[in-house]
Amino acid sequence: MSRPSAAAKVSTAGHEATHIPIQDASQTFRVACSNCNLRELCLPVGLTSEQMERVDDVVTVRRKIKRGGTLFRNGEPFTSLFAIRTGFFKTCVATEDGRDQVTGFQMAGEIIGLDGIVHDHHSCDAVALEDAEVCVMPFDRIEEISREVNALQHHVHKIMSREIVREHGVMLLLGSMRAEERLAAFLLNLVQRLHARGFSQTELVLRMTREEIGSYLGLKLETVSRTFSKFVEEGIVEVKQRHVRILDAEALKRIVNSQQECR
Amino acid sequence: MSRPSAAAKVSTAGHEATHIPIQDASQTFRVACSNCNLRELCLPVGLTSEQMERVDDVVTVRRKIKRGGTLFRNGEPFTSLFAIRTGFFKTCVATEDGRDQVTGFQMAGEIIGLDGIVHDHHSCDAVALEDAEVCVMPFDRIEEISREVNALQHHVHKIMSREIVREHGVMLLLGSMRAEERLAAFLLNLVQRLHARGFSQTELVLRMTREEIGSYLGLKLETVSRTFSKFVEEGIVEVKQRHVRILDAEALKRIVNSQQECR
DNA sequence: CGCACGGTTGACCTGTATCAAGCCGGGTGG
DNA sequence: CCACCCGGCTTGATACAGGTCAACCGTGCG
Numbered sequence: 001m002s003r004p005s006a007a008a009k010v011s012t013a014g015h016e017a018t019h020i021p022i023q024d025a026s027q028t029f030r031v032a033c034s035n036c037n038l039r040e041l042c043l044p045v046g047l048t049s050e051q052m053e054r055v056d057d058v059v060t061v062r063r064k065i066k067r068g069g070t071l072f073r074n075g076e077p078f079t080s081l082f083a084i085r086t087g088f089f090k091t092c093v094a095t096e097d098g099r100d101q102v103t104g105f106q107m108a109g110e111i112i113g114l115d116g117i118v119h120d121h122h123s124c125d126a127v128a129l130e131d132a133e134v135c136v137m138p139f140d141r142i143e144e145i146s147r148e149v150n151a152l153q154h155h156v157h158k159i160m161s162r163e164i165v166r167e168h169g170v171m172l173l174l175g176s177m178r179a180e181e182r183l184a185a186f187l188l189n190l191v192q193r194l195h196a197r198g199f200s201q202t203e204l205v206l207r208m209t210r211e212e213i214g215s216y217l218g219l220k221l222e223t224v225s226r227t228f229s230k231f232v233e234e235g236i237v238e239v240k241q242r243h244v245r246i247l248d249a250e251a252l253k254r255i256v257n258s259q260q261e262c263r
Numbered sequence: 264m265s266r267p268s269a270a271a272k273v274s275t276a277g278h279e280a281t282h283i284p285i286q287d288a289s290q291t292f293r294v295a296c297s298n299c300n301l302r303e304l305c306l307p308v309g310l311t312s313e314q315m316e317r318v319d320d321v322v323t324v325r326r327k328i329k330r331g332g333t334l335f336r337n338g339e340p341f342t343s344l345f346a347i348r349t350g351f352f353k354t355c356v357a358t359e360d361g362r363d364q365v366t367g368f369q370m371a372g373e374i375i376g377l378d379g380i381v382h383d384h385h386s387c388d389a390v391a392l393e394d395a396e397v398c399v400m401p402f403d404r405i406e407e408i409s410r411e412v413n414a415l416q417h418h419v420h421k422i423m424s425r426e427i428v429r430e431h432g433v434m435l436l437l438g439s440m441r442a443e444e445r446l447a448a449f450l451l452n453l454v455q456r457l458h459a460r461g462f463s464q465t466e467l468v469l470r471m472t473r474e475e476i477g478s479y480l481g482l483k484l485e486t487v488s489r490t491f492s493k494f495v496e497e498g499i500v501e502v503k504q505r506h507v508r509i510l511d512a513e514a515l516k517r518i519v520n521s522q523q524e525c526r
Numbered sequence: 527c528g529c530a531c532g533g534t535t536g537a538c539c540t541g542t543a544t545c546a547a548g549c550c551g552g553g554t555g556g
Numbered sequence: 557c558c559a560c561c562c563g564g565c566t567t568g569a570t571a572c573a574g575g576t577c578a579a580c581c582g583t584g585c586g
Contacts, residue, residue: 093431097520101435115431117424124431143417147410154406160423161380167430168356168378168387172364174437175481179574210533218438223574225534241533241583257360442542472564483543488566504551504565 032056041109042083044155051149058145059135071126071134078116080138084108087132088207093124102216108197111159129207174218182217183227184255191246206242295319304372305346307418314412321405322398334389334397341379343401347371350395351470356387365479371460374422392470437481445480446490447518454509469505
């Protein structure tokens with residue numbers, strides 16, 4: 001998967017402002033949270049300007065990652081959490097025997113790296129699915145400042161708890177849903193998160209391959225493909241490559257909590 | 264369960280208000296962590312006695328839960344985390360359409376309730392699979408004290424991170440393993456945790472039904488049963504009801520990371 | 527232009543679910 | 557104390573969702 005090349009340059013408006021000429025792999029520079037437009041996604045709301053000043057110190061630098069590059073890898077020492085500013089990531093765990101599992105897809109405003117806290121080493125890989133930029137937040141700094149700013153402390157707890165709850169949802173999906181339900185749930189989840197970021201509620205561009213979707217959903221890529229085709233036949237979605245338009249969101253919702261009924 | 268006269272000394276501040284009236288189902292009383300024999304499972308190590316005194320304030324009361332009783336339920340307000348002192352729990356999430364999924368089994372020394380932090384309400388049920396006793400740790404108290412005791416702060420972060428990593432493992436299991444691998448992984452995990460608590464490395468008593476195991480592993484109870492039978496035939500384990508003796512742990516390990524070879 | 531990777535589709539196979547019957551053990555009430 | 561019942565478990569027969577293997581296509585990159 002070493003296919004760096006031209007960044008997938010889909011013009012789905014939005015984050016263009018942050019497009020800055022890329023130099024080498026991971027260029028770094030300094031910025032402030034206080035005037036970041038993603039603030040309300042990463043940070044607690046209602047901070048005094050004094051507190052905000054403290055919180056600004058959480059982010060030391062930003063870092064750019066090219067498509068296909070890794071933000072961190074299983075086994076690497078853990079030092080920082082990362083707030084995604086732009087771009088799209090997948091995280092995945094692997095067993096020695098080569099099998100691997102995508103554990104999540106992360107987009108702007110989301111935090112990654114929480115897995116590293118327990119053992120001071122990361123236990124999964126974070127791979128950029130498109131050119132990305134993250135805010136680096138050294139974890140000792142986070143702990144220090146969250147001792148002073150209660151709202152930040154609670155916010156950190158919430159972020160971790162949210163991740164736990166999200167994973168519960170994935171377990172439910174993997175443990176008890178059939179292929180159609182999984183894919184429907186996946187699409188609804190993606191589009192909902194994108195919508196919260198100001199994108200369309202009905203149209204999305206998949207940043208990942210069918211294989212990656214399959215890995216996340218516990219399905220083979222062929223099954224993902226077939227299920228997409230089925231949705232298309234039924235007029236629920238339009239699919240052209242990675243571009244998906246949802247024609248009937250209600251149908252998707254019905255699929256998710258139908259479970260073939262009865263019993 | 265000696266009446267904790269030693270704990271009565273604490274007398275800190277006016278938290279008496281939090282004393283919940285004792286009901287029949289869940290009896291409550293006060294104790295100290297500093298001389299709890301599970302300390303090293305719940306708490307950070309290497310605290311000064313001064314810090315330990317602060318940390319003692321984290322646990323307000325204990326609570327007993329009978330087999331089949333719930334510690335908390337989906338939708339209930341979140342106020343506290345719980346450290347399991349004795350007994351065995353399952354946590355499970357459910358969809359409106361009745362389907363549900365066991366997300367984990369918890370034993371002595373483990374912490375439950377982390378799911379409630381994000382939304383101030385629990386998002387899953389915690390059910391006692393045998394008579395149990397838990398330490399109640401009001402979360403605002405945890406936050407307060409962990410601002411003062413760095414080691415506690417970091418410990419809380421680790422506990423949450425550990426849960427995230429554990430769930431990654433379950434996702435891997437559910438997303439990419441076959442029935443035998445799942446059950447083998449499950450048994451190894453259980454026995455390893457029990458061993459860490461001083462129990463046998465080769466013998467265990469399952470506290471849950473085949474159906475609950477199945478729910479956790481994303482299998483039907485019949486498949487769980489058949490897979491047990493297969494392991495018995497192969498001489499890997501002995502199974503009498505819920506009593507399991509592992510005869511060949513190596514074989515289980517081989518099953519877990521074999522994945523039908525090759526590729 | 528052509529290759530290669532991602533995606534689609536078809537044919538077939540298999541692991542697990544489903545349905546059903548029966549067993550075992552423990553608790554209850556007569 | 558026994559008979560009975562019931563929940564949990566096992567086992568068999570059969571069905572089917574999804575996996576596997578394979579061929580082919582389209583598109584975007586070198």
